[in-house]
Amino acid sequence: MxxxxxxxxxxxxxxxxxxxxxxxxxxxxxxxxxxxxxxxxxxxxxxxxxxxxxxxxxxxxxxxxxxxxxxxxxxxxxxxxxxxxxxxxxxxxxxxxxxxxxxxxxxxxxxxxxxxxxxxxxxxxxxxxxxxxxxxxxxxxxxxxxxxxxxxxxxxxxxxxxxxxxxxxxxxxxxxxxxxxxxxxxxLPRKELRAGLAEVIKYGIIADAALFDFLEKNTEKILSLNSDCLEYIIETSCTIKAQVVEKDERESRHRMILNFGHTFSHSIETLTNYTEYLHGEALSIGMIQAARLSVETKLCHKDVPLRIINLLKKFRLPVQAPDLKSKDIVESMHNDKKNSHNKLRFILAKAIGLVEIADDVPEATIKAVLNKNK
Ligand SMILES: NC(=O)c1ccc[n+]([C@@H]2O[C@H](COP(=O)([O-])OP(=O)(O)OC[C@H]3O[C@@H](n4cnc5c(N)ncnc54)[C@H](O)[C@@H]3O)[C@@H](O)[C@H]2O)c1
Missing domain, CATH: 3.40.50.1970 (Rossmann fold)
Known part of the structure; x- marks a missing residue:
């Protein structure tokens, strides 16, 4: 170990x-x-x-x-x-x-x-x-x-x-x-705290269903900075990150799972000129879109995005995507350095606590998800 x-x-x-x-x-x-x-x-x-x-x-x-x-x-x-x-x-x-x-x-x-x-x-x-x-x-x-x-x-x-x-x-x-x-x-201003919590939720989705449960059950305690809760979520998040980095320090593949929701959120941040959302706020919306894409590609049940949305709402994070054109979002996704050979790469959820890397999601499927959930 x-x-x-x-x-x-x-x-x-x-x-x-x-x-x-x-x-x-x-x-x-x-x-x-x-x-x-x-x-x-x-x-x-x-x-x-x-x-x-x-x-x-x-x-x-x-x-x-x-x-x-x-x-x-x-x-x-x-x-x-x-x-x-x-x-x-x-x-x-x-x-x-x-x-x-x-x-x-x-x-x-x-x-x-x-x-x-x-x-x-x-x-x-x-x-x-x-x-x-x-x-x-x-x-x-x-x-x-x-x-x-x-x-x-x-x-x-x-x-x-x-x-x-x-x-x-x-x-x-x-x-x-x-x-x-x-x-x-x-x-720390509350808005910044909540933005950080989006990353903690991400760890629950990609690797730790128990962390996700904990976040659901202890929302108010966490928002009021309960010591034990903060210690647990920070320690658990750092442990997950450390384990992922130990396996793949330079992101040849496995480390990409840390980017769950980020392909969407980076486009949102870029297209809104980094002025409307904190990184964690854009990630909140990006994780919902990634979860919906996971349903669209038949990788997970529709309850998964619903559970994610409910938790994000409890933490008062944004869940409504901004009014952007799907064509512009996909174009911006192509500029992301996480892609290779002009293929868009996504981290998709199979369940809460389990994700996989998909290199071949058709553009039409991505646009369908974006258009359906405006
Ligand atoms: N290297 C990585 O792996 C990695 C991962 C995620 C994000 N990032 C980068 O992190 C940056 C965002 O970081 P951030 O969200 O910490 O934002 P930030 O560094 O801009 O800090 C947010 C604000 O909080 C203030 N602040 C900091 N500590 C405070 C405290 N204890 N009390 C009151 N105010 C405090 C800062 O002065 C700042 O105004 C982005 O540039 C992003 O690209 C890097």
Whole structure:
């Protein structure tokens, strides 16, 4: 068994440790409370580091900067901060260059450690910079949104956007450590929390019917940030992601199951110029469309999309597709980098907890699903 969970006590901190086994690129994912103040300890236990640089947004620095800084200083590192503007537009080559400039000014070397403190935007950007600065320097992820805690901080996909497409320039580059502090979720806007929950629902659909049941039964507790519930869903999501990545780190095939709903949602995001939906909100609609396509291709019973819609509604996620032309959606799907040889690829549900990869869904079937459910 490549994955194991143990309870560990460090001072007063009780946490869960998952290990993601990727040979020499293996690392731990630590999940618990009050972890930010202990980041220095974790680093000194595991890494040899000349200096540390925290990359974050000004607003996230205001919330957590002091806590992480004081812990790092206590452990003998005096961190520097590099602040980047909020939002998806920061995932750009221009922003990368600005950060390279700062790292060079600070004379950062190959033993300098980058610390990504924030959501997926900070994590993806920092990871890409770490992968490329001086041919690769170490970085750790300290994710502070639910989406980044259950998804983007784990698995080593790093990227920036190109004007012609999202995440088009990037690298597979694993962090040295992922530190998930559940306390950070208390300040997260509700809309962002719900968007992260869409990814958790996705894990239930692709691999874990018990997680899906749990989400159905504990919706209100989760939305009110019940500790035990949050810990369970984050741990379970990270475990599923770790298992998938261990099997297929560079997405030659199996890892594609993590993209359930994404072929639809990426088109929705692109065609609405990334302004109408958060990623998780577009995913909510995309998962419904993927489930309906699974019914249309006779892979699953019509109860499957109904159950998914009910759960998404309970979490107050959008379930109504925007008014877009099916022709435009299919055209946009063809630009997705997840396709190969001009064939559209979909992850389809056989049941809650079980999916398969389909490479040969006829365009007419996709359009039929899109037109039926406007
Ligand atoms: N690498 C991967 O495998 C992967 C997977 C999924 C998504 N992504 C990427 O992740 C990005 C989206 O990430 P996201 O949803 O975390 O969005 P985000 O990083 O933009 O964060 C959302 C907002 O929440 C704020 N914020 C962060 N933590 C907070 C906290 N604890 N309290 C209050 N506010 C807080 C941020 O400042 C930001 O305004 C996209 O760019 C997407 O492409 C990457």
């Amino acid at each position: 490549v994955l194991f969970i143990i309870l560990k006590k460090i001072g007063l901190v009780i946490m869960k440790r998952l290990n993601i086994d990727l040979g020499e690129r293996s690392y731990d994912i630590l999940i618990g409370r009050d972890i930010l103040s202990k980041v220095g300890e974790f680093i000194s236990n595991q890494l040899e580091v000349s200096r540390s640089i925290i990359i974050t947004h000004p607003s996230v620095r205001k919330l957590f900067g002091e806590k992480i800084e004081s812990g790092l200083t206590l452990a003998g590192y005096s961190p520097s901060f590099i602040e980047i503007p909020e939002g998806e537009t920061s995932k750009s080559l221009q922003q990368v260059e600005l950060v390279y400039d700062r790292l060079l000014e600070m004379k950062c070397d190959r033993k300098s450690l980058l610390i990504a403190l924030g959501g997926g935007v900070v994590g993806d950007l920092t990871g890409f910079i770490a992968a490329t600065y001086q041919r690769g320097i170490p970085f750790i992820q300290v994710p502070t949104t639910l989406l980044s805690q259950v998804d983007s901080s784990v698995g080593g996909k790093t990227a920036v956007n190109h004007p012609r497409g999202k995440n088009m320039i990037g690298a597979f580059y694993q962090p040295k450590l992922v530190l998930i502090d559940l306390d950070t979720l208390t300040t």
